[in-house]
Amino acid sequence: MGGDAISIPLSFQLTGARIGLRPPRATDIGGLRSLLRANADHLRPWSPAPANGLDPLSLTELSRSIARQRSDWKRDVAYVFLMVAHTERGEPLIGRVALTSVTRGPFQNVYLGYWIDGGHQRRGLASEAVDLALAFVFGTLRLHRVQAAVMPHNDASRRILARRGFREEGIARRYLCIAGQWEDHILYGLTGEEWCEPAARASVDAQEEAAR
Numbered sequence: 001m002g003g004d005a006i007s008i009p010l011s012f013q014l015t016g017a018r019i020g021l022r023p024p025r026a027t028d029i030g031g032l033r034s035l036l037r038a039n040a041d042h043l044r045p046w047s048p049a050p051a052n053g054l055d056p057l058s059l060t061e062l063s064r065s066i067a068r069q070r071s072d073w074k075r076d077v078a079y080v081f082l083m084v085a086h087t088e089r090g091e092p093l094i095g096r097v098a099l100t101s102v103t104r105g106p107f108q109n110v111y112l113g114y115w116i117d118g119g120h121q122r123r124g125l126a127s128e129a130v131d132l133a134l135a136f137v138f139g140t141l142r143l144h145r146v147q148a149a150v151m152p153h154n155d156a157s158r159r160i161l162a163r164r165g166f167r168e169e170g171i172a173r174r175y176l177c178i179a180g181q182w183e184d185h186i187l188y189g190l191t192g193e194e195w196c197e198p199a200a201r202a203s204v205d206a207q208e209e210a211a212r
């Protein structure tokens with residue numbers, strides 16, 4: 001069985017070897033706006049179109065969304081993390097991992113989404129971030145299931161989920177409105193029983209490699 005709603009302080013962070021995940025702060029507005037502006041073309045094909053008449057990159061909307069995310073965090077409704085890179089010069093923002101619509105009771109489920117800055121792709125950083133997020137979901141939040149939805153041609157995202165043991169559960173037709181079109185998505189699920197911590201998975205990978 002999964003757990004009851006819990007309270008995680010907003011000072012909480014997850015630390016990986018190359019990146020970290022932490023909740024957004026009001027002081028992130030400028031950095032987040034620059035990151036989203038720089039990545040507008042990279043993210044557009046995979047992102048919902050903005051709601052009517054609203055500019056999601058305006059200072060007002062960014063400020064509102066950060067305040068909403070912090071409020072949702074405190075109420076065990078959703079956990080949105082900003083991804084930061086560990087560098088000698090500080091911790092610049094490089095992406096986001098969102099755990100949304102936490103459902104307790106008999107479902108104990110959360111939805112997973114993520115993106116990373118175009119210039120930081122193909123270095124395993126999103127994989128590292130998803131590993132941290134899964135340890136948080138199953139270890140800290142004590143949830144039972146994570147669901148993700150991916151467009152069939154999003155090879156990198158599908159690879160991230162497959163490598164982490166997510167099962168393909170079927171195709172959901174016209175599931176999400178992405179860039180203005182209702183797009184089919186492959187639904188992926190992973191339950192706590194199936195989840196394998198990264199260290200244990202690395203050991204299994206090494207054994208399989210050795211057996212080849």
Ligand SMILES: CC(C)(COP(=O)(O)OP(=O)(O)OC[C@H]1O[C@@H](n2cnc3c(N)ncnc32)[C@H](O)[C@@H]1OP(=O)(O)O)[C@@H](O)C(=O)NCCC(=O)NCCS
Binds near residue numbers: 116120149150151157
């Ligand atoms: C999807 C996304 C998060 C991947 O980030 P990333 O940091 O480049 O991913 P990783 O470097 O961890 O790579 C993950 C795996 O995908 C593979 N991969 C990366 N880019 C790929 C590509 N363009 N085509 C095929 N495979 C790819 C990697 O080789 C790696 O495989 P491996 O684990 O077997 O080595 C990033 O491309 C992105 O932000 N895309 C736009 C937003 C998006 O699609 N979000 C997900 C919506 S469901």
